[in-house]
Amino acid sequence: MTLIDLANPSKFLSLTARVLPWLAAATAIVLAIGLYQSAAAPDDYQQGATVKIMFIHVPNAWLSMLVWGVMSLAALGTLVWRHPLADVAAKAAAPIGAAFTFLALVTGALWGRPMWGTYWEWDARLTSVLILFLMYLGLIALWRAVEDPSRAARAGAVLTLVGAINLPIIKFSVDWWNTLHQPASVMRLGGPTLDRAFLVPLLVMAAAFSLLFVTLLLAAMRNEILRRRLRSLQMMQARAFSSEVDTGSHEGNAPKPKFGAA
């Protein structure tokens, strides 16, 4: 089973139909474990119970960048290999990524209010994540502005790759600019500085959110493939109808007006 075998949408549909229930079940189980562990995690000695926002905020923030990374790979798939499912994946991933980014911003604001005393601060990381959110919205707007999916796919792929420049800026913004947002404490050289009591639930939650993303992405890709089939069926039907009307009026027994070119 290689990537090229999936190029056949029917094969992809039958495979995902088998895989999706298992993925959904795994997501639910891991999410339940993660939520239980987050609830059972001790309060922070400085932050109190608000530290638990971290278990939602950090996975969302990671996913917001991971989704753009996946979309960049899909964009390469569109431009370089012309893989037929790559643009489906890119289109389906954009709203999911926008949702993760939005949740990261909202939970961050809710966490910032008790900790920093403000919902919003124009700090480097917050600003760069906000730009990421705007780019997600721009990409969705681009997909919605163009009727022809393959044309929109290539334009969107170029934009996705240009936007990928933002990812390292987000990742390293807390190291380059010494601002309000704290520097990385999990994915850093020399190992995480987070205590095990917080680290384990956080990683479980991150795994749960990643599973959630894969599940949602596959489901959205199925919907997109079915939607495109529906569109081409409708177009075929419209074409058949117009040619029927056309020939009818040529024979002179149909009083309907002529559509299309005679």
Place this chain on the structure above:
Amino acid sequence: MTVLAALIRRDIRIAVRVGGGALIGVLFFLTVVVLMPFAVGPDLALLTRLGPAILWLGALLASLLTLDRLFTADHEDGSLDLIVMSRTPLELACATKALAHWIAAGLPLIGATPVLGLLLNLDTRSTAAVALTLLAGTPALTFTGMIGAALAVTLHRGGLLLAVLVLPLSIPVLIFGVAASQAAIAGQSFGAPFSILCAVSLVSFVIGPFAAAACLRHGLD
């Protein structure tokens, strides 16, 4: 080289003639800056403090307004297809077109800055700082905006979609442009934000032509 020089000469000549619209940008810049005192009130001290930000915002919006013209007219009369099919690498042709566009539409904005600085009660030093940062930063606006212009022309959609796609990419230029001019006015270290601004411009010289050429190559039919 002669091909590219001819392309520059042609684009500038078209831009400054009737229907070219290069000077519309300056007029728009002037109007935006004149509108600001009506919005924030004719408080000269406040205008002095906001001056660099107003000038930068006006220049950003003005360069966005003229971006639509970068490829649209050539696409309509078919010369864009000739450029795509010619033996000159499309990336170089795109870079040349962006350079010509910047000379025709970007440089007049910088020329207008001293006059507008007077309206905003900026002293000579502040105006010079803003003009210098605009000189370093507006090429980045043109070269990143070119990606949006290429997308818009291949999708047959201009206007708002172009603005939505280009504005997020131009935020870094705005941040460091305003930061550098504020630093120069306040007498703080001017070098750091200004070098980053120049770096952003240089990066856009590399990314912009390649991305725009990829758009045109994949998108035109």
